[in-house]
Amino acid sequence: MEFKILDNGRIQSKGYAMLDKNAKFSPFEFSRHAIGEYDILVKILYAGICHSDIHTARSEWGEAIYPCVPGHEIAGEVVAVGSKVSKFKVGDYAGIGCMVNSCGECESCKNSQEQFCEQGKTVFTYNSKDCFHDNENTYGGYSNNIVVSEKFAVCVPKDAPLEKVAPLLCAGITTYSPLKFSNIKEGSKVAIAGFGGLGMMGVKYAVKMGAKVSVFARNENKKQDALNMGVSSFYTSTDKNIVKERFDFIISTIPTAYDPVAYLELLKFGGEMAIVGLPPLENEININIKELIFKAGKKVYGSLIGGIAETQEMLDFSLKHQIYPEIELIKPNEIDKAYENLTSGKAKFRYVIDMR
Numbered sequence: 291m292e293f294k295i296l297d298n299g300r301i302q303s304k305g306y307a308m309l310d311k312n313a314k315f316s317p318f319e320f321s322r323h324a325i326g327e328y329d330i331l332v333k334i335l336y337a338g339i340c341h342s343d344i345h346t347a348r349s350e351w352g353e354a355i356y357p358c359v360p361g362h363e364i365a366g367e368v369v370a371v372g373s374k375v376s377k378f379k380v381g382d383y384a385g386i387g388c389m390v391n392s393c394g395e396c397e398s399c400k401n402s403q404e405q406f407c408e409q410g411k412t413v414f415t416y417n418s419k420d421c422f423h424d425n426e427n428t429y430g431g432y433s434n435n436i437v438v439s440e441k442f443a444v445c446v447p448k449d450a451p452l453e454k455v456a457p458l459l460c461a462g463i464t465t466y467s468p469l470k471f472s473n474i475k476e477g478s479k480v481a482i483a484g485f486g487g488l489g490m491m492g493v494k495y496a497v498k499m500g501a502k503v504s505v506f507a508r509n510e511n512k513k514q515d516a517l518n519m520g521v522s523s524f525y526t527s528t529d530k531n532i533v534k535e536r537f538d539f540i541i542s543t544i545p546t547a548y549d550p551v552a553y554l555e556l557l558k559f560g561g562e563m564a565i566v567g568l569p570p571l572e573n574e575i576n577i578n579i580k581e582l583i584f585k586a587g588k589k590v591y592g593s594l595i596g597g598i599a600e601t602q603e604m605l606d607f608s609l610k611h612q613i614y615p616e617i618e619l620i621k622p623n624e625i626d627k628a629y630e631n632l633t634s635g636k637a638k639f640r641y642v643i644d645m646r
Contacts (some may be wrong), residue, residue, distance in 0.1 A: 292333055293435055301331060305433025308356035308624050311349040315432075315625045318357055322437045323423040330440050331370035332379050332386065336369045337431035337616075338363030338457035339641040341486065341545045342568070346417050346631050350570035355417050361431025361643075362388040362415040365446060365456040371476050378383035383446035385605065386431070388439045388595050389460035391414050395520050402415065402597035406443075431456075432625065432643060438539050447609065452616035455641045457487065458605055460595065461615055465541065466491035466604040467500060467596035468564035472539050476500030481540045483553055484567055485512055486632075487615060487640040488543035493519050494613045504535065506553075515616070528552035537561055547573035551581045554588060561590040615640040 294302040300321040307318035325331055342358035345351045364386040368378045378384060389412055392399050396408035406413055413420050416430030430436075446455055467487055474480060478501040482492040485507040496503045497520040504523040505516045513524045526535055528549075536558045542550065544567040553563060554577070569575060577590065598602065608614065616639040620628055631637040 293331060301325065301435060303435050305359045306625060307359045307427060307429075308347045308354075309346070309357050309434075311354065311458070313423060318359060320357075320359075320429060322429070323420075323426065323436070323630060325372050325437055326371055326439070326440055327372040327374040329372045329437050330368050330375055330384065330439070332364070332366040332384050332436050332438065332443070333369045334366040334431055334435055334645045335362055335454040335488055336365045336453045337361040337643045337645055338460065339458075339625070339628055339632070339643065340460045341427070341488075341632060343495045344544070344632060345387070345568070345570060350424070350572070352571065354365055355419075357365070358417055359391045359429035359432050360416055362431070362564045363445050363456045363461070363642075364415070364431035364436060365452040365459070366436075366645075369435075371440075377440040378443065379443070383448060383450065383452060384443040385446050385455055385459050386415060386438055387463060387601055388415055389413065389598070390442050391420065392429065402405060402599035404597050406435075407593050429529045431645075434645060442598060444598065446605070450609055451614065451644050453619060453644070454617055455605070456642055457615045457617065458491075458608055459571075459601065461487045461491045461640060462594040462608055463601045463604045464488055464566050465543070465591070466495050466607070467600055468566065468593040469495050469539075469628070471593065472562045472564065474499045474501050474539055479504060479535065479537045479558075480504070480538060481553070481556065482543065483540060483548075484543035484545070485516060486543065486545070487505075488638070490640070491613075492517070492541050492543060492614055493521060497521075498611050498613060500630055504537070506633065511635075512631060515638075528556065530555055538599060539564070541566060543567045545569055545577065550575060550577055550590070551585075554585050554590065556589045559587045562591070564591055566593050593613050608633065617644055619644050622635070
């Protein structure tokens, strides 16, 4: 048996946690709720590092719940199943993204938009109060296992490259969803603002959907990488005198302070801008309604991951077309260094923790 069940039925777990917003990661032992009838126990093999992990663990989006075990890009092997589970069997591979539960009864949940549960019962994978399990804190993928409802796990084929699948569970769906929502197709002119882990996935999906893709980045360090992915234009400025082309769709993945109006200026009439990057609260960004009025005929909307059905669709699409993030595997004791590289702009690829 690859896991230990405690006397009260809970699952013994261990991982890496931050104990306060200024701490370094340290080993942390805890337990997860018992395996319910419709739950699966997943042995975590790989866990991606998302920039939102950093914002959360450092309380940049509000005070985190400590100890904080981040991680919502999870890929692993099913090692136990509840008595009524039908979607998985022991030995299957599963992926877990940003959510682990919701009410399942409201219109949003019934339409597979569980992240917008109208009863406010969306339970996020970490740093969230689990209202279905005595409001205990949820702990994420920087750990050896996780217990989750089968409804909130996606099916991963046995021949899939699990280390590359893990980041798709956030970086993939976060960019795939707005591209689908805005009906990107052959010939669409698309710009990706920010060329980190999210931006790279946005580029790959948009190119595969047939769009002509441009990138806006803060420097030229990854210009060749972008061109190799099929990008037609690479910009380090939003100056209208430099950027002559106008776009049908812009997706902003930028997680730091920036001027969204500069991108709004670059939309065609009828164009759309999706915002998925969320800077720290201290860099809160607003768009003056005057800008919306005098730049009328352009749409701005936010996008938050995607529902479970769309996440499975994204994964199937990614596997079919071999769309994966550029990754760098690290060991658990290298998480702090990875955070430093991500916040300083030194990271070139998506970090994935080898939890094996």
